[in-house]
Amino acid sequence: GVIYFNGTVAISGTLRGRVTLYSTAYVIIGDDLRYATDPAGGTCNDMLGVIATEDIIVANNAINTPPNANGYRNMDDTKDLYLHGVQMALSESFTVEGYNIGPIDANDCGTVNVGRGCLYLLGGLIQERRGAVGLTNGSGFLKRYSYDRCAVQIPPPYFPTTGRFTDNRYSELDPGRFNVSL
Numbered sequence: 001g002v003i004y005f006n007g008t009v010a011i012s013g014t015l016r017g018r019v020t021l022y023s024t025a026y027v028i029i030g031d032d033l034r035y036a037t038d039p040a041g042g043t044c045n046d047m048l049g050v051i052a053t054e055d056i057i058v059a060n061n062a063i064n065t066p067p068n069a070n071g072y073r074n075m076d077d078t079k080d081l082y083l084h085g086v087q088m089a090l091s092e093s094f095t096v097e098g099y100n101i102g103p104i105d106a107n108d109c110g111t112v113n114v115g116r117g118c119l120y121l122l123g124g125l126i127q128e129r130r131g132a133v134g135l136t137n138g139s140g141f142l143k144r145y146s147y148d149r150c151a152v153q154i155p156p157p158y159f160p161t162t163g164r165f166t167d168n169r170y171s172e173l174d175p176g177r178f179n180v181s182l
Contacts, residue, residue: 020049020156027052032082048085049156056089060098066106079107079117088126095131104138115139123148
């Protein structure tokens with residue numbers, strides 16, 4: 001079914017089941033939000049839809065951001081943030097609070113040294129404008145987004161769908177180095 005919140009709500013934890021969460025204000029991601037059964041194995045047991053009338057914001061807290069400036073220490077079980085589900089921000093965007101402040105070299109995301117590590121999103125994002133999650137100087141998170149085919153097969157309950165989808169991929173190009181003649 002649907003879980004309705006009249007106001008801002010913070011979420012984290014493990015989901016076992018199928019639910020759509022709706023907030024009349026902001027949805028704050030306090031920590032990892034994962035499915036009990038990993039959909040990478042091809043099993044679609046769990047499904048989460050998150051709809052915020054305002055934005056969906058990853059919290060700048062001691063769990064998601066290493067707090068000690070002179071000897072970074074993560075307060076979470078991993079240095080990365082894991083988020084499963086389809087996220088819909090009706091006002092503007094999915095973003096990270098304080099993406100432009102904090103450490104710039106505390107954690108690695110693969111071979112890249114960044115401030116907060118990787119943001120692994122498995123699912124989908126629906127937003128008016130793309131929100132910032134990090135900067136090229138290393139502050140914030142480095143995006144690692146994956147599309148969840150389970151959301152097409154069995155969407156979250158009562159989640160608005162069109163009945164069709166396009167698996168879209170894009171590449172960002174540096175316009176200063178782009179050469180039309182090639």
